[in-house]
């Protein structure tokens with residue numbers, strides 16, 4: 047069985063390494079990395095690190111290293127093909143098996159029909175909105191100042207009154223009743239003889255997936271009736287926990303920051319006002335699935351919630367989910383209890399930009415919310431507030447941030463900074479101890495490969511040299527351009543590093559960067575994957591360009607000298623030997639200026 051490099055990379059990127067490893071061993075976030083007790087060797091303090099950014103793991107204790115695929119191979123004791131299968135399965139990626147079964151063919155046909163049904167429905171609703179029947183809904187949009195351009199952009203429509211208008215349109219197009227019902231847009235009555243539309247008398251918001259295909263609808267009632275908003279049910283296409291309204295538009299703004307709001311109208315107004323990096327949840331709280339989805343597009347989040355208690359509660363619930371997913375999170379509360387829609391209409395683009403710029407850090411927001419619960423005139427209450435704040439600050443990784451808030455709380459309460467810091471240290475200590483204890487309980491030990499460790503020790507210098515040079519070439523194009531004049535991929539001694547050098551050099555020539563975890567994909571045994579991952583996972587430790595230049599030269603000489611020695615050992619003619627001696631002599635003169 048052979049998988050294309052694209053498929054392997056797709057499987058890898060769809061399986062976040064932190065999530066996958068977390069399902070085996072408990073991990074704890076520290077700065078940009080996660081730590082846990084190594085599953086591959088016996089240890090009491092966590093030295094197994096997982097980098098969300100690099101999508102690699104590395105154990106400082108035993109040297110185990112790799113990407114998500116290597117992890118599964120080692121953990122499940124399986125080969126590359128099996129690991130890909132498992133991970134593809136986990137991410138719902140279909141892998142073509144040798145035989146295309148009847149069921150999968152039927153499933154694919156149904157999915158295609160469902161997309162088409164949504165497409166037809168979207169067009170139908172849109173046309174009705176713009177016709178005589180849609181007048182009420184159109185008036186409503188006008189009142190809310192939703193421009194025609196915005197109506198088009200978002201494909202807004204109107205589901206007309208009458209029980210089976212859409213049903214008839216779909217029937218005429220030849221869709222099967224089964225597909226219509228699966229789409230959630232048509233329902234059958236109790237006796238299964240009669241069919242009617244789910245939506246009627248509603249302003250319709252098509253819900254798109256990230257690729258911009260319609261996968262469901264949200265409808266706002268136009269006459270009296272309940273509920274005010276109705277969404278499509280869960281279908282093979284639509285899962286509201288995994289969908290954010292407007293993300294397909296927001297992602298093309300290419301911003302690293304996204305504004306998250308709670309409703310369709312807020313999302314549309316903010317978008318129309320010129321802030322295109324905005325998305326909304328679909329009547330469900332922000333959850334880990336949303337975070338996972340956003341992770342592919344942004345690093346920063348601004349949460350906008352209504353300034354009432356319900357809004358605050360929702361924000362407080364969303365914050366830990368987003369923070370632990372690694373986002374930088376800020377919170378914006380629209381002043382005077384307004385919702386963003388009202389605010390923008392009254393004050394305009396500029397004032398709203400100011401609000402965005404001044405959005406509070408999530409920590410400041412949490413502290414403010416907690417302050418409201420206590421009477422700060424009362425000493426007892428002040429102490430409780432300080433303790434609660436210390437709990438929150440203990441979760442912060444940045445000492446600078448912690449310092450800022452500690453000062454703030456100290457000023458607020460009159461409690462000495464040192465006392466607050468002591469409290470934080472105490473909480474953190476308990477927290478770490480607790481973590482190790484729990485991790486111990488769950489620990490899974492698979493195997494510890496001693497022989498690999500010993501080999502590495504033997505020729506540590508040479509390994510390190512090969513690693514460092516490849517790393518530099520992969521990350522610093524200008525240095526690669528100088529190195530390539532003196533060093534070829536063929537000069538590398540280890541087969542894996544030779545192959546990796548080829549990949550890295552090739553990428554550099556083409557002007558593309560190679561993602562660390564992607565490079566690992568090219569290798570299919572745990573030993574090779576580990577060696578490759580090490581190149582990117584081990585901290586690079588030169589101070590300044592001078593140091594680096596010295597190291598690079600020494601390392602290149604070491605690699606070339608070892609290679610010449612290796613060739614000399616197998617040389618069969620005196621000429622070859624002489625040539626190799628000459629190469630070695632020239633090496634002493636080799637010096638690359640960076």
Ligand SMILES: [Zn+2]
Pocket residue numbers: 084085086087094105106107108109110
């Ligand atoms: Zn280890």
